[in-house]
Amino acid sequence: MTDILPFLKSIISISGVSGYEAPVAALIEEKWRPLVDEVRTSRVGSLHGLKRGSGKGKRPAIMIATHMDAIGMMVSKVADGFLHITNVGGIDVRVLPGAPVTVHANSGDELPGVIVMPSAKLLPESGSASEVLEIGYLLVDTGLTPREVEKKVRVGDLVSFANEPMELAGEIISGHTLDNRASVAALTICLEELQGKSHVWDVWAVATVQEETSYLGAYTSAFDLRPQIAIAVDGTFAKGPGANGWQTHPMGKGVGLCLGPNMHPFLHKKLTELADQLEIPWFLDVTTAASGTDAYPMQVSAEGIPTALVEYPLRYMHTPVEMVSVKDIQRAGRLLAEFIASLEADFVDTIIWE
Amino acid sequence: MPTFGNAQLKLLEKLCNVIAISGDEGEVRKIVLEEIKPYADEVKVDALGNVLATRSGRARSGKRTRVMRYAHMDEVGFMFAEDEGEGIYRFETVGGIDARHLLGKQVYVGKDRTPGVIGGKPVHLMDAGERVRKVPVDGLRIDLGLIGKAKIGDRAGFATQFRRVGPSIMSKAIDDRIGVVTLIELLKYAPANVDVCAAFTVQEEIGLRGAKVAAQYFNPDMAIAIDSTPANDLPLHDGGENMTYNTKLGFGPAIYIADGSTLHDPRLVRFLQATAEAGAIPYQFRQPGGGGTDSGAIQKALAGIPTVSVSVPHRYTHSPISISRVDDWKNTLTLLHAALKKITPALLATR
DSSP states (O other): OOOOOOHHHHHHHHHOOOOOOHHHHHHHHHGGGGGSSEEOOHHHHOOEEOOOSSSSSSSSSSEEEEOBBBBBBEEEEEETTTTEEESSSOGGGGTTOOOOOEEEEETTTTEEEEEEEEOOGGSOOSSTTTTTOGGGGGGEEEESSSHHHHHOTTOEEEEEOOOOEEEETTTTETTTHHHHHHHHHHHHHHHHTTTSSOSEEEEEEEEEOOOOOOOHHHHHHHHHHHHSSEEEEEEESSSBBBSSTTTBBOOOOOOEEEEEEEEHHHHHHHHHHHHHHHTEEEEEEEEOOOOTHHHHHHHSTTOOOOOOEEEEBBBSSTSSEEEEHHHHHHHHHHHHHHHHHHTTTTTHHHOOOO | OOOOOOHHHHHHHHHHHHHBTOOOOOOHHHHHHHHHHHOOOOOEEOTTEEEEEEEOOOOOOSSOOEEEEEEEEEEEEEEEEEEEEEEEEEEEEESSOOOOTTTOOOEEETTTTTTEEEEEGGGGGGGGHTTTTTOOOOEEEEETTTTTTTTTTOOEOOOOOOEETTTEEESOOOOHHHHHHHHHHHHTOTTEEEEEEEEEEEETTTTSSHHHHHHHHHHOSSEEEEEEOOOOOOOOTOOOOOOOSSSSSSSSEEEOOBOSBBBBHHHHHHHHHHHHHHOOOOEOOOOSSSSSTTTHHHHHHHHTTEEEEEEEEBSSTTTEEEEEHHHHHHHHHHHHHHHHHHGGGGGGOOO
């Protein structure tokens, strides 16, 4: 297995806020090109990599969806040299004060900045010292003079998290946007593993856009590609500080296989059996309704697609210091590759409802 | 005449990027000792860890004034309190930190600069009420990774790296490494008419502890603090005029008249003002009000020491990233050097 860390670090060091995924898409395309037979971009910007199977004639296809977009912010107003911002996707405002960011300015400049919290004296009187400040009160300071800011920045310019990834003890990587670039890394591992395996089915490796805002990429790619089955890869809650309930799972101890109405029970069962057989540690993740992942739109694309969800535990979700175990990412990649290799030409016909 | 260029910015960068939490100032002390060695006549590290350096004026005639100048080496940060296993640690803050700046920030821990992050409960697992409440330090942990190790008592600081952006600098520790580097430069170019007593102090952020003993050691005729003051010059939330700023970035060195702990010596305030005006050096008065510097401790030391404070304004005090203007720093250095050259015993002979 090749070392995935340099690639993972590169894709969490570049922006790709929902709707504006082009910078990260270019890096992923470069990495995938030698691993697939063709790569193209969907009408709305998702990346479609096709690795053809060995089956004769019209082959069935599996789609693996990993979303490449990131939550971020957008400039809503420029005033006195400071930038007001609003969220793109589900931003946790509690992490914003003091966060280093990049302002992707209309002028073409990438301006380093910091999100700042005005002091209580400058805010409305209602409890501002003890409450979390709404995003509307936070500002971005670029260190530039008001004149320079007015010249370069426009309403609608993107603001993305800018902290560098950190490698922590125990093969742990931390940074922003691991949700869900860690899945892109897992899918990349899967493609690498498939280089040395034969598989009957066609494989559509897909990096979707706008999962964090509207599932736009997964809805449209699943419709466009019409796979016979689809698997989404995404993060779930890792156990950690403040997170110890039944919804949380230990980091570094295996992959999650999600069970619930959003998933086809037969696919789920096949994945668990395969994981057991390969001695890939896994845990059961119960989701009672919408999974909040690309599995949700894919299941109802076209005439409906049997869908599964493979997960990795992620700590501090939607903060700039999200954390994953590299081992879990490798496990997810390997499980996907083995699952694809195990698919017989008639697998679809064996899918049954109990 | 002190110079101001890349060498000074490089030194500031080096000083800003090391971590020196109050009570554990060793990393800054090491750099300071190395830098001042060729220039000081006498250097001492005292019982608290202050670096006290003297450079006697070279003037042979007349009485030389003993001028103490001081800048603090310490910064706010964290101290490890309890090991919860699997790389997760409880911690306490050192110095005045608003806990709202902590969640989701990167830190370096201990002498080996072990990387870690400050984490807490994910927002998705919170109810609506919890989401708008400030997370207290007690609800946060430093996470070093599954097998990460630290010792209880280890210090940690923000991992933010220094950077130069347009007319500004950004760093976690502008307060008060900008004072430290200024003091180093002033010592290098000390004029002949004064004995410069340079105090690089400890524990300013937790109650001006180091400055007091430093003053008692030097027994100076007068003292000047070199610090960095919060500007608080952002616009009001409704776009109205900010009438409660302390200082404004880009308006020059801030001379203190009155703060929460000190009414600064009016003779020295007038003297600095006159020096700035004579040299056409931009300056501003810090708005009278709260806050304080080491001057609060020094003024009351011994039989009383005439003191004044000059600060480089910064925004976002005690947060992961503060911002200052390079020109404000340059003008602060120019003003302080010009003032040193003009100091005579006569300055303090009047009332």
